[in-house]
Amino acid sequence: MKSKKFLxxxxxxxxLVFMAACGDDADGSGGSGDDQEVTIGxxxxxTGATGDTGTPYSEGQxxxxxxxxxxxxxxxxxxxxxxxxxxxxxxxxxxxYQQYRDRDGVSAILGWGTGDTEALRQxxxxxxxxxxxxxxxxxxxxxxxxxxxxxxxxxxxDQGRMVLEWIKDNHEGGDPTVALLYNDTGFGRSPIDDIKDxxxxxxxxxxxxxxxxxxxxxxxxxxxxxEEHDPDYGIIQQTWAATTTILRDADTLDIDTQFIGLxxxxxxxxxxQAGDLSEGFMGVLTHALPYEDxxxxxxxxxxxxSQDMTVDDINMQHVAGWVVAKVMVxxxxxxxxxxxxxxxxxxxxAGLEAIEDLDLGGLAAPVTFTxxxxxxxxEIRLGIVEDGQWKAITDYDSYR
Amino acid sequence: MKSILGKNxxxxxxxxxxxxxxxxxxxxxxxxxxxLLVIFLLPMFASNYFIGLMTLCIIxxxxxxGLNILTGFTGQISIGVGAFLGVGGYxxxxxxxxxxxxxxxxxxxxxxxxAIIGGLFGIPSLRLKGLYLAIATLAAQFVIxxxxxxxxxxTNGTSGMVLQRPTIGDFALSSNTSYYYLSxxxxxxxAFYAINLVRSRTGRAFFAVRDRDMAAQIMGINLFKYKxxxxxISSFFIGIAGSLLAHYTMIVSPEFYEINVSxxxxxxxxxxxxGSVFGSILGAFFITLLPVVLNIIVGSLSGILxxxxxxxxxxxxxxxxxxxxxxxxxEPGGLAHMWxxxxxxxxxxxxxx
Numbered sequence: 001m002k003s004k005k006f007l008x009x010x011x012x013x014x015x016l017v018f019m020a021a022c023g024d025d026a027d028g029s030g031g032s033g034d035d036q037e038v039t040i041g042x043x044x045x046x047t048g049a050t051g052d053t054g055t056p057y058s059e060g061q062x063x064x065x066x067x068x069x070x071x072x073x074x075x076x077x078x079x080x081x082x083x084x085x086x087x088x089x090x091x092x093x094x095x096x097y098q099q100y101r102d103r104d105g106v107s108a109i110l111g112w113g114t115g116d117t118e119a120l121r122q123x124x125x126x127x128x129x130x131x132x133x134x135x136x137x138x139x140x141x142x143x144x145x146x147x148x149x150x151x152x153x154x155x156x157x158d159q160g161r162m163v164l165e166w167i168k169d170n171h172e173g174g175d176p177t178v179a180l181l182y183n184d185t186g187f188g189r190s191p192i193d194d195i196k197d198x199x200x201x202x203x204x205x206x207x208x209x210x211x212x213x214x215x216x217x218x219x220x221x222x223x224x225x226x227e228e229h230d231p232d233y234g235i236i237q238q239t240w241a242a243t244t245t246i247l248r249d250a251d252t253l254d255i256d257t258q259f260i261g262l263x264x265x266x267x268x269x270x271x272x273q274a275g276d277l278s279e280g281f282m283g284v285l286t287h288a289l290p291y292e293d294x295x296x297x298x299x300x301x302x303x304x305x306s307q308d309m310t311v312d313d314i315n316m317q318h319v320a321g322w323v324v325a326k327v328m329v330x331x332x333x334x335x336x337x338x339x340x341x342x343x344x345x346x347x348x349x350a351g352l353e354a355i356e357d358l359d360l361g362g363l364a365a366p367v368t369f370t371x372x373x374x375x376x377x378x379e380i381r382l383g384i385v386e387d388g389q390w391k392a393i394t395d396y397d398s399y400r
Numbered sequence: 401m402k403s404i405l406g407k408n409x410x411x412x413x414x415x416x417x418x419x420x421x422x423x424x425x426x427x428x429x430x431x432x433x434x435x436l437l438v439i440f441l442l443p444m445f446a447s448n449y450f451i452g453l454m455t456l457c458i459i460x461x462x463x464x465x466g467l468n469i470l471t472g473f474t475g476q477i478s479i480g481v482g483a484f485l486g487v488g489g490y491x492x493x494x495x496x497x498x499x500x501x502x503x504x505x506x507x508x509x510x511x512x513x514x515a516i517i518g519g520l521f522g523i524p525s526l527r528l529k530g531l532y533l534a535i536a537t538l539a540a541q542f543v544i545x546x547x548x549x550x551x552x553x554x555t556n557g558t559s560g561m562v563l564q565r566p567t568i569g570d571f572a573l574s575s576n577t578s579y580y581y582l583s584x585x586x587x588x589x590x591a592f593y594a595i596n597l598v599r600s601r602t603g604r605a606f607f608a609v610r611d612r613d614m615a616a617q618i619m620g621i622n623l624f625k626y627k628x629x630x631x632x633i634s635s636f637f638i639g640i641a642g643s644l645l646a647h648y649t650m651i652v653s654p655e656f657y658e659i660n661v662s663x664x665x666x667x668x669x670x671x672x673x674x675g676s677v678f679g680s681i682l683g684a685f686f687i688t689l690l691p692v693v694l695n696i697i698v699g700s701l702s703g704i705l706x707x708x709x710x711x712x713x714x715x716x717x718x719x720x721x722x723x724x725x726x727x728x729x730x731e732p733g734g735l736a737h738m739w740x741x742x743x744x745x746x747x748x749x750x751x752x753x
Contacts, residue, residue: 126574
């Protein structure tokens with residue numbers, strides 16, 4: 001009897017699928033009233049492998065769109081923001097992308113990591129939907145291959161070059177030696193060749209490279225190998241988990257190398273995970289820290305107040321999400337100015353490419369897109385952990 | 401005697417030919433025609449979004465049929481499906497993008513290349529069984545992905561490769577509908593082949609190997625030949641699915657073929673029904689559509705309970721796990737078994753005994 005009940009349950013479920021799926025017809029275009037309608041979709045990672053940083057990033061976007069709505073929105077524009085969790089699964093990203101494109105008729109997408117960005121970059125190009133992600137991979141700069149991809153911060157390669165530049169300028173006593181610590185994924189390998197080329201160009205010696213898995217719980221053997229070359233600095237291209245492992249094992253093995261993380265290794269989450277071990281760890285700051293007193297933070301604080309929250313409830317990833325949404329809305333605004341009809345992905349592309357020196361009030365470096373460059377900036381700051389807090393030690397600067 | 405559905409109860413066939421016919425009753429013939437009509441007329445009624453979903457379901461079905469030939473028919477477990485999909489995808493990408501062959505040559509070649517590599521990784525199956533074989537195929541998963549990542553000159557390493565949609569003359573299959581038709585044809589051919597495979601000498605040998613390989617060997621079945629053959633045939637379909645998927649998403653990258661893809665395909669055949677072609681198809685549809693349905697449910701719930709969406713975002717993983725456990729406990733035969741139970745119930749109604 002049990003199995004029959006279960007059977008009918010399943011049949012019911014299957015029927016539901018078909019009814020629900022058939023009922024969803026495309027309704028993206030066409031509008032009511034005089035407002036131009038535009039829909040923006042977010043691919044968020046909340047429950048997946050990179051959910052620790054993905055969740056605040058997508059919340060930051062939600063916050064910005066809610067703030068925009070609470071302040072009355074933008075004249076003549078009716079922006080709908082959709083967000084869905086793809087759990088860092090490529091197949092889910094593909095499915096949600098189809099849903100955004102065919103059912104919701106989105107004009108632009110705010111993506112997240114290397115996985116979804118790489119998986120969709122060819123499709124967004126042929127469907128002409130701008131795609132802005134937090135994957136700052138240098139190869140997305142190649143507009144022949146990825147003409148519809150954008151990112152707002154400095155690419156991993158530019159971050160690495162800036163770190164080398166800083167090492168060269170600030171190292172005392174002899175020639176500095178550097179090791180690279182990264183993982184064997186598209187994300188991990190992305191800046192490595194560029195960093196090596198630039199090191200050679202400016203005369204900083206890369207003495208060692210170690211591959212440490214993203215989910216590694218032990219890095220002692222790699223660190224022992226690295227220690228044989230005794231580098232002065234170690235550049236880390238990892239997320240928080242692996243960075244914590246590296247810092248812990250370096251402490252165990254008494255390694256005195258100064259570690260410097262690129263932006264994915266940096267953030268409040270690292271301090272939470274690594275605790276005291278993170279003291280003195282340096283890293284790339286692409287965005288403002290919530291507790292910094294910068295003019296751009298005012299509207300965020302205004303929003304947080306309205307939600308009974310404070311800056312203690314958000315972190316740098318929230319700020320990054322807020323900023324990416326703000327930049328996207330700026331592009332949509334430009335697109336709306338240029339056309340009276342429906343705002344297509346092409347219009348948004350042109351709108352984004354019209355953004356020049358967009359001042360983000362210190363939340364991030366000013367953003368410029370052109371039809372030749374879809375990386376918003378090359379500028380970063382360097383920061384260091386002191387007394388359990390990140391502190392910026394340089395101003396926004398690029399390696400050039 | 402006839403049932404109320406007008407079906408003959410009992411065996412009235414008078415020739416071997418009639419006995420072997422695939423569509424051996426009028427109802428089956430009518431059903432087949434309706435099924436074909438639904439498949440080919442669907443794009444006229446359904447939305448673009450729905451067609452896109454169906455394309456994904458159909459491509460997964462081809463892969464699931466492939467895996468079921470190996471795991472369901474021959475009883476050799478494989479946790480390397482993800483990597484074999486990758487072999488198919490990359491073979492297609494290298495043949496079309498780097499070497500300039502047309503898609504129509506690359507598709508079968510991708511299948512054949514995957515079959516050869518699958519056959520190679522099947523060789524240990526002669527000595528290894530059960531858990532040990534599972535681990536050996538797990539090794540295939542990692543070895544293949546390692547090679548894809550490191551052989552940069554051939555595969556472009558971790559940055560992946562770009563593919564184009566296939567063309568017929570000047571017409572590119574860039575729309576959802578045209579690609580759906582292409583996948584549907586490949587799907588029908590695969591299903592037809594697999595259904596016939598079961599009825600052939602080879603298929604029966606596969607079953608014999610699954611049920612008791614020692615006994616099969618005593619009966620004169622060459623274990624080595626049939627086990628490797630199962631790996632090769634299975635990998636051929638997985639390669640075809642990989643190639644179709646790669647041309648659909650127009651990009652391949654090692655990150656698409658991780659171990660979780662393998663697990664998903666295993667879940668498809670488990671839920672659908674081991675050793676059943678129909679089950680593979682049901683399972684593939686089920687697993688592909690599960691997140692869509694859950695999303696709709698969560699979406700409609702969050703209208704009532706606004707703050708729930710964050711809590712329920714992890715709901716999918718939970719249901720995925722729960723469904724597998726429930727199936728293993730209550731219906732190890734999978735969806736296919738449920739279907740045949742239902743059909744039999746109506747066939748014999750109202751006198752079910």
